[in-house]
Structures are given as C-alpha cells and as structure tokens.
Amino acid sequence: MTWVNAVLQGIFLGGLYALFACGLxxxxxxxxxxxxxxxxxxxxxxxxxxxxxxxLGAPPAPALIxxxxxxxxxxxxxxxxxxTRSLRGGELTxxxxxxxxxxxxxxxxxxxxxxxxxxxxxxxxxxxTGSWQIGGLTVPxxxxxxxxxxxxxxxxxxxxxxxxxxxxxxxxxxQDPDTAALVxxxxxxxxxxxxxxxxATATLAGTFLAVHSTIDPASGPTQLIFAFEAVVIGGLGSxxxxxxxxLVLGVAQTIGAQIDPQYSILAGHLVFxxxxxxxxxxxxxxxxx
Amino acid sequence: xxxxxxxxxxxxxxLLTAVPEMSLKIAEGETLxxxxxxxxxxxxxxxxxxxxxxxxGGRILLDGTDITARPAHERVALGLxxxxxxxxxxxxxxxxxxxxxxxxRAREGPWSLTRVYDTFTVLAGLRDRRASELSGGQQQLTAxxxxxxxxxxxxxxxxxxxxxxPVAVDAVYETLTTLDSRPxxxxxxxxxxxxLDVAGRVICLLEGRIALSAATGDVTREQVTxxxxxxxxxxxxx
Numbered sequence: 001m002t003w004v005n006a007v008l009q010g011i012f013l014g015g016l017y018a019l020f021a022c023g024l025x026x027x028x029x030x031x032x033x034x035x036x037x038x039x040x041x042x043x044x045x046x047x048x049x050x051x052x053x054x055x056l057g058a059p060p061a062p063a064l065i066x067x068x069x070x071x072x073x074x075x076x077x078x079x080x081x082x083x084t085r086s087l088r089g090g091e092l093t094x095x096x097x098x099x100x101x102x103x104x105x106x107x108x109x110x111x112x113x114x115x116x117x118x119x120x121x122x123x124x125x126x127x128x129t130g131s132w133q134i135g136g137l138t139v140p141x142x143x144x145x146x147x148x149x150x151x152x153x154x155x156x157x158x159x160x161x162x163x164x165x166x167x168x169x170x171x172x173x174x175q176d177p178d179t180a181a182l183v184x185x186x187x188x189x190x191x192x193x194x195x196x197x198x199x200a201t202a203t204l205a206g207t208f209l210a211v212h213s214t215i216d217p218a219s220g221p222t223q224l225i226f227a228f229e230a231v232v233i234g235g236l237g238s239x240x241x242x243x244x245x246x247l248v249l250g251v252a253q254t255i256g257a258q259i260d261p262q263y264s265i266l267a268g269h270l271v272f273x274x275x276x277x278x279x280x281x282x283x284x285x286x287x288x289x
Numbered sequence: 290x291x292x293x294x295x296x297x298x299x300x301x302x303x304l305l306t307a308v309p310e311m312s313l314k315i316a317e318g319e320t321l322x323x324x325x326x327x328x329x330x331x332x333x334x335x336x337x338x339x340x341x342x343x344x345x346g347g348r349i350l351l352d353g354t355d356i357t358a359r360p361a362h363e364r365v366a367l368g369l370x371x372x373x374x375x376x377x378x379x380x381x382x383x384x385x386x387x388x389x390x391x392x393x394r395a396r397e398g399p400w401s402l403t404r405v406y407d408t409f410t411v412l413a414g415l416r417d418r419r420a421s422e423l424s425g426g427q428q429q430l431t432a433x434x435x436x437x438x439x440x441x442x443x444x445x446x447x448x449x450x451x452x453x454x455p456v457a458v459d460a461v462y463e464t465l466t467t468l469d470s471r472p473x474x475x476x477x478x479x480x481x482x483x484x485l486d487v488a489g490r491v492i493c494l495l496e497g498r499i500a501l502s503a504a505t506g507d508v509t510r511e512q513v514t515x516x517x518x519x520x521x522x523x524x525x526x527x
Contacts, residue, residue, distance in 0.1 A: 165389065165390075168386050168390050168393070171379070171382060171386075172379045175380065175382070178377075179373060179379070181360065181361035181365075182340075182341060182362075182365065182371050182373060182377075183365065183391040183436070184362050184391065184395070185362060185390065185393075185394065186360075187362075
C-alpha cells in the first residue's frame with residue numbers, strides 16, 4: 001500500500017508540475033520560444049496573490065481571480081513589446097531575452113519583497129494540510145484540487161486549440177506563420193494571446209505552489225526546470241503530453257523518495273534524461289511529437 | 290479599371306535583385322498569366338505583391354491604396370490572396386480546418402464554406418482528411434479554395450500545375466475556368482499552352498524584367514517561347 005500511496009502522491013504532485021509546464025508548452029508549441037522566465041513569471045504572479053491576501057486581506061481565491069486578468073495583460077504586453085522583436089532576431093534571441101527577463105523579475109522581487117520565504121498556506125486553512133484517508137490511501141485536498149485544475153486547464157486549452165476558430169488560428173500560426181498571414185491571420189496578435197494565456201497559467205501554478213509549499217524571489221528557476229522536464233517527457237508542444245509528462249515526473253519523484261528521500265529530485269531528473277536520450281538518440285534527431 | 294498597379298517595384302534576395310523596378314497594371318476582371326524560366330522572378334514578384342516578401346523599392350497600389358508597407362494579413366483584408374508555390378497547407382490540420390482558418394477573417398463576398406464545398410465537390414468528401422494525406426491535386430484545390438474563402442478581389446496563384454499529374458492539372462484548371470464569381474487572376478504557370486488557354490493576357494519575365502506583354506490572342510506560342518528564352522527583343526511593359 002505504501003508504494004501505491006507513493007504513486008498516488010506522485011500523481012497529485014505531477015498535477016502541479018503539469019500546470020507549471022502548461023504555459024511553457026503552449027509558448028513552445030505556438031512560437032517555438034523556450035521561455036526561460038516562465039518560472040519567475042509564475043513566482044511573480046504568486047507574490048501578487050500573496051501580497052493581495054496578506055496586505056489587503058483579500059481571501060486567496062478572489063485574490064487569484066483578480067490576479068489572472070493582470071497576468072493576461074502582462075503576457076500580452078510582454079509579447080507585443082519584447083518577444084515579438086526578439087523573435088525577429090532568430091532562434092537564440094528569445095532565449096537570451098527571456099533569460100534577461102528572468103533576472104529582472106528575480107531582482108525586482110528581491111527588491112520589493114526581500115529574500116524572505118513566503119507561503120499562502122497560512123491563509124488557506126485546512127486546504128494546504130488537510131486530506132482524506134481512503135482505505136489506507138491519503139488524498140490531500142490541495143493535491144486533488146491542483147490535479148483537477150491542471151486537468152481542466154490543459155484539457156480546456158486542448159479543446160480550445162482543437163475546436164475553436166481562435167485555436168485553429170493559433171495552430172495555423174504555429175505550423176506555418178507565413179502562410180497563416182497569407183490567409184489573414186495576424187501572427188503577432190495570435191502570439192500575444194498565447195503568451196497571455198501562458199502567463200495566466202503560470203500565475204495559477206505559482207499560486208498553488210505558494211499554497212503547497214513556499215515561494216521566494218529565487219524559486220523561479222527550480223520551477224522552470226521541473227516544467228521543462230515535464231514538457232520534454234510529454235513531448236515538446238503537446239498539451240496532452242504535458243499533462244502526462246507532469247504526472248510521470250511527479251510519480252518518478254515520489255517513487256524516488258520512497259526508495260530514499262534524497263533520491264526524490266534525482267529520480268525525476270533521471271527519467272528526464274532517459275526520455276531525452278530516447279527522443280534525441282543519433283538515429284532520431286527529430287523529437288517525437 | 291486598374292485593380293493592381295506596380296510602380297517600379299524592386300525585390301531582392303540578399304544582394305541579388307530578383308525583380309528590378311517592375312511596373313505593371315492589372316485591370317479588374319482580368320486573367321493574367323505570368324510565365325518565365327526558373328529564376329525569372331515570378332514567384333518573388335507574387336510573394337512581394339502578397340506581402341510575403343518585402344519590396345526593396347517602388348510602390349504597390351491595390352485599387353489606388355498604397356499597400357507597400359502593409360503586412361500580408363492586412364493585404365488579405367483588403368482583397369489580396371496568394372496560393373503559394375507548393376500549396377503550403379497547414380499539414381497537421383484537416384481540409385475543413387484549413388478552410389475554416391481562412392473563413393474566420395474573410396471579407397464580405399460571394400465565397401462561403403457552403404459555396405466552396407458546393408463548387409469544389411471533391412473537397413466535401415475530404416473534409417476530415419489531414420492536409421498532409423492529400424494528393425497533389427487535392428492539395429492544390431484545397432489551397433485555391435482556402436484562398437477564395439478570403440473573398441479576394443485579386444487572386445494570385447503561384448505555379449498552378451507544378452508537381453501535379455496531367456489529370457490533376459485538368460481538374461484544377463476546369464475548376465478555375467468554370468468558377469462563378471471569379472476574382473481577378475494573376476497566375477504563374479510553367480505550362481505555356483495552359484497559360485495561353487486560360488489567360489487574357491500573358492507576361493513573360495526574363496531575369497526579373499518583362500520580356501513580353503501581350504493579349505493572348507495577339508501572340509503565338511512561338512513568340513512567347515522566344516521571349517521565354519530571351520531570343521527576341523524585349524517589348525516595353527504595358
């Protein structure tokens with residue numbers, strides 16, 4: 001039962017990783033941008049929610065709902081003002097741009113909020129610590145909520161991409177931006193919407209992280225690594241794959257922890273490296289979609 | 290009435306000038322065939338008109354409006370559509386999705402999804418087929434239908450018959466020539482006979498310049514062939 005429980009906890013943890021990875025996967029899928037500031041944008045969003053909850057006294061849920069439109073606007077502006085220009089500079093330029101952005105965000109957070117560790121667990125009551133015991137298995141409230149939200153967000157986004165005109169435009173711009181423009185699709189606006197959604201999902205993930213554990217201005221890069229691993233494990237640019245990738249990473253970590261607590265992170269990295277070796281082995285230079 | 294006017298338009302690929310100071314007028318309702326050897330600048334010219342390639346000089350006017358600096362998607366909204374060389378369908382999307390993308394921001398006009406399926410009957414049975422799984426002819430018809438769905442005033446088609454079987458070429462041309470509400474057409478065609486059959490006027494490009502421009506009824510295939518290979522004196526652009 002202990003191992004089954006470890007897998008179950010891994011699935012719940014994987015929900016958080018999948019939520020983190022969602023925006024990263026969307027931006028890569030649509031624009032082929034690896035957003036190195038993704039983790040820091042998530043932490044920035046979490047700090048905004050934390051500030052609203054602790055300084056303004058807003059309950060966490062309304063604070064999060066209020067932060068999401070801000071995140072959407074930030075993402076849209078980021079794309080229009082910075083990333084669109086960097087995209088014209090070739091493949092490496094967005095990488096360097098988002099790396100610079102990550103440093104700016106980390107230092108701004110440091111300046112405003114100090115290096116202290118923060119958490120939303122103090123204002124969310126039993127949500128962060130409570131659980132159900134079902135036949136020897138532990139089902140944490142927060143873990144289940146995150147998994148439901150992650151599945152809903154990734155599934156919803158998948159449906160939007162597959163079933164709506166907006167989603168079709170996004171897929172068309174992702175597959176061939178030049179031809180998309182030739183049938184009237186404004187790639188710049190489509191990209192801006194994709195980034196807006198990505199930053200909003202990052203804010204959602206960052207907020208759940210702040211409820212689940214703690215955040216500080218330097219938390220972003222760690223979350224970026226987990227998100228990146230989930231995206232690679234699940235298949236670059238695939239939202240369904242991202243959900244699976246997050247769950248695989250989460251389960252790998254909890255099983256690793258079950259063997260020895262210090263193997264938790266290592267086990268996740270090992271799974272990631274194995275997937276990388278398989279996908280990018282010499283005979284398969286092109287990653288499997 | 291002049292629909293499209295090029296005034297000394299220049300297009301370059303790096304240091305190479307593919308189209309040097311081209312001037313050309315296309316009247317509304319006209320069907321114009323652009324012929325010429327590989328590297329003559331035909332595709333570059335079409336892509337420059339459509340906004341897929343930047344003009345290095347000159348002006349492009351659509352119905353009197355200067356569109357030279359407008360991005361491609363804005364030109365579509367003004368009534369320009371290009372069927373690019375190689376069709377360039379969105380490969381991971383179905384035929385229906387390829388068409389729906391174009392229909393979403395279409396101008397007001399005669400073409401709708403229903404009308405496209407009524408006209409391009411072969412596509413109706415292929416709606417759920419991925420574009421990458423279509424034959425060359427089916428892809429070309431889908432690409433033409435996709436462009437028509439934007440309700441263009443001027444439709445540019447690059448290399449209509451390139452890479453298609455003779456049967457597929459017949460099907461594409463039959464569809465093109467029997468279209469109701471046909472927009473003004475500028476098509477690039479390697480097949481001289483087809484070009485002369487379909488178009489009212491033919492322009493032969495040689496090294497980016499107009500080597501011949503004439504009504505198809507006024508020239509023989511031999512005269513066009515001579516211009517094609519640079520064997521005759523160049524006529525002034527009309």
